[in-house]
Amino acid sequence: MSYIVPIGPYHPALEEPIHVKLYTEGEIIKNADVFIGYNHRGIEKLATKRNHIQVTTLVERVCGICSHSHALTYCLALEKIAGMEVPKRGQYTRVIVSELERLHSHFLWLGLAAHIIGFDSAFMYTFAAREDVMDMLEILTGNRVNYGINIVGGARRDFTKEQLEELLKMTDKIQEPFNNVKKILSSDKTTAMRTKGVGVLTKEEAWIYGATGPHGRASGMTYDTRRIDPYICYEDFDFKAIVLEDGDVFARVVLRILEIEESIKIITQAVKNMPDGPINLGVKLPRIPAGEVCIRTEAPRGELTYYVVTDGTMNPHRVSIHVPTFRNAATVPVMLKDNSVADAGLIVASIDPCFSCLDR
Amino acid sequence: MENSSIIKISREELVPLAEKMSSEKRRLIIMNGYIDKDGNNVVVYNFDLDGQIITYECIGYSTLPTVTHIFKGAAQWCEEEISEMMPIEFEGLDKSGRLFLPEEFDGTGQILVMPIDDLKKINENKGRDYSNQ
Secondary structure: OEEEEEEOOOOOOOOOOOEEEEEEEOOEEEEEEEEOOOOOOOHHHHHOOOOHHHHHHHHOOOOOOOHHHHHHHHHHHHHHHHOOOOOHHHHHHHHHHHHHHHHHHHHHHHHHHHHHHOOHHHHHHHHHHHHHHHHHHHHHHOOOOOOOOEEOOEEOOOOOHHHHHHHHHHHHHOHHHHHHHHHHHHHOHHHHHHHOOOOOOOHHHHHHHOOOHHHHHOOOOOOOHHHHOOOOOHHHOOOOOOOOOOOOHHHHHHHHHHHHHHHHHHHHHHHHOOOOOOOEOOOOOOOOOEEEEEEEEEEOOEEEEEEEEEEOOOOEEEEEEEOHHHHHHHHHHHHHOOOEHHHHHHHHHOOOOOHHHHHO | OOOOEEEEOOHHHHHHHHHHHHHOOOOEEEEEEEEOOOOOEEEEEEEEEOOEEEEEEEEOOOEEEOOHHHHHHHHHHHHHHHHHHOOOEEEOOOOOOOOOOOOOOOOOOOHHHOOHHHHHHHHHHOOOOOOOO
16 A cells, blocks of 8 residues: 655654655655755845854854854855964864864764664763763853854964863763763664664765765765865864764764764864964954855764855855755655655654754 | 865866766765856856865856766755756756745745745735734
8 A cells, every 4th residue: 555654844753844755655665755945044145145254153053053063164264265374272272162063963863863762761861961062062162052163263262271171071071971872872782673774875875965974974985074175173183084884874873973982082182282372363354355165064964065255345245055964865765765654753863964954 | 175276167068077077986065056246157066086175167157957967966956956046957957846945936046035025915915914014
């Protein structure tokens, strides 16, 4: 018996609006369509009517999870057009916030994955660890969501020695809940049964759809922007770009767990090797000349690209934003095929989607 | 972060370029579109060349050949988005439905390009009451 099962765009189980149509035969999904665009906010258009300082604040609000990545990428674009070089301490400051953002994003996703699987004790461990990371972000930047740490030419505020010591203590403190999560999610039989072989995306399919970030790397794609095209000062840090081959939901879980360990390594190195000196080139915005540039960074969910066109005025002429979900959401129909309807929610969630980001 | 370069190409050069990039396993990072100060359509193709972004621009065309038969899913949503937001068509692109714009939206351009008063008029014609807003 064939059915069409519509999910969304407004549904109690969905945190953000998306519409998915599942074409099923009995319990098995034979095809699927994904419809986006329900949360289009016109941010790109609005950006052309604001000056560069306002746009830095505006793009930080594209996403509530990877807010820092957006402001950072926009600032990097302007700095490249203007030929500015950010002082080393400012670069380290940006790296620390980037990796804290990755930590809290990965913990968030692992918690949600555990919740969807039905493993709420693991959800609580991950959110306990995430809370410590969020508190740390508040201590360092003054904010838990939109950190406002980026300005064109560097970082907005410096970290004190005491704050950096607190940061190292935090990385020690989250070890216990993290180890519990790692043990539960990577070796528990129930988790494995629920995730292994589910929602498989092969390496070839990942290439065809341009899957990025942890989602692509769980399918064997080797692209980690921090490694292949180092920005800020990622070349200063010793860390591994994790790549797995299986391409199922289990691989996506394990990959994010391993990436958390690498992020903690980067934070520790950044604190220990934090250079002295200024954190920015001054708080006055320099005149940005006419130019255009494509900039990419490794946001927690994958490759974030900004194409910025300037015309020498105070406003950008064009700010084109593409978030990792723009790439990864297109892979959802491929992953859903031949899986059961009961796994659809987990498979959609496994890309770590942000549909509000996607719609801008 | 390597310095990126921008190369201008004609529409005739586009498909051979995409085929070359694909055969060399160069990734299509992203496509972007905008209208320049002179009113020309600009469509931008950004490829990954061993960690360096290399950018190709097609300027001033109202139609371009699709590259979805070469880069498939990696180009599909990009071309759909650009053709919704700008007055440009991709020849050969399978546009079976809308991407960002509402299905009943008639015309092209970003949604917010339409003044709010015009939007109200359209909706009033459909029987929606805005008198108390």
